[in-house]
Amino acid sequence: MLDIIIESRKAQIVPGFEVKRILPYQLRRMVGPFIFMDHGGPVSIPTPTSTNLDVLPHPHIGLSTVSYLFSGNVTHRDSLGVEQVIRPGEVNWMTAGKGIAHSERFEDPAMLAGGELEMIQTWVALPEKDEESEPSFKNYTPDQLPIFTDTGIWMRLIAGNAYGLTNEVSTSSPMFYVHVVLNQGARFGLPQGHSERGAYIVRGSVEISGITYSAGKLMVFNNGVDPVIIAKENTILMMLGGEHLGERYIWWNFVSSRKERIEQAKEDWKQGRIILPPTDNEEYVPLPKDNSRPAGGPPPGALS
Structure with missing residues (x-):
């Protein structure tokens, strides 16, 4: 009846902010098109550390990120110039396609006063025909x-x-x-x-x-x-x-049906060919060292 039970593991997104990492898992990389799943919180964020938990601009290819909150709120900014606060019960759906960068920051006064945050983030792999599509973003209200x-x-x-x-x-x-x-x-x-x-x-x-x-x-x-x-x-x-889409490679924040496309994405980020959010371009997450684990999802500094 049950194919597998996956026990969530602790993963540190930024210092002081741990999440429960569910996918990918060594024995089960995907469920349908879902290739990544993190459960963050519930956590009350102390005022002095709030801004330290911000997720700096970082890149994606070949997937859609899906953010869903139970409590708190997060400000999203991306390469398209979108700036969107996501609140509980809403969906932020960002399709990376051929490449996009985005940030997620805690800027709401209630959050900065120690408010509670709880959210689920998933990545949905794209069909091969859509992996190089134009990036897009959409917020859906309750x-x-x-x-x-x-x-x-x-x-x-x-x-x-x-x-x-x-x-x-x-x-x-x-x-x-x-x-x-x-x-x-x-x-x-x-x-x-x-x-x-x-x-x-x-x-x-x-x-x-x-x-x-x-x-x-x-x-x-x-x-x-x-x-x-x-x-x-x-x-x-x-x-x-x-429905299963076929095998996918995942390295850091990159997902693709082709290994060589992952290598291209690495170089694109290093060379600045993936544009930073125009209203959040003073800092960013650098490409991890090549010896980082290729299937472990984002290293510290990249939540989605």
Whole structure:
């Protein structure tokens, strides 16, 4: 029934800010098109350290970054000149395509006063035909993300299609991404019509076939199964998956179906050919040394 259980690991984004790293995992690199997943927080940020937690401008290719907040807010700036504050319940969807740089900074007075931050960031790999597309950015507000409720169940469709829901979020391949809140005792199932499906436990715990799974675990299910998920307590899940796109290489913030494209991206960043955000171009994250782990996701200084 379960293909694999992935236990989140600690990863340091910047000094003083640890996240739970879920994907990629050595034994399971992707779930559908999702190739990266971090869970940051909940954390209360002390005033003296707030600005030190800023994620400086850094590059991406070959993917879309998807930011979703439970609490707090973050200011996004990118090479296109976009400046967007993302708030809880919204989606920031940035498609890197052939190359983009962006930053994420904590500038809200409430955050600087020690407010709480909790967020999920994922990367969605692009189909080969879209890997060299023009970069783009879109913020989607809560009214664009449909909500479904039933006894003990609340859920919001972030992207794709699931449980009969669709929305305006533009995706490049068949997928689903859903925020689910379950009351204790609620029973829930997986969406149909997707070959790869997973459920990450943000908070709480669930029971499947008599076994209890706790927060911080990503449950990846075998194709064709239809288990009953029972909330053992009040629980938050992030459901995600879709159709597999084929193998991808991942090094630092770069994703591609071709090794040589990763090498080109490294050189492009070193030579300044990926433009910095015009309103945030005084500093940036340098390319890591070549001996950094190629499949470990961002090193310190790059959250997404």
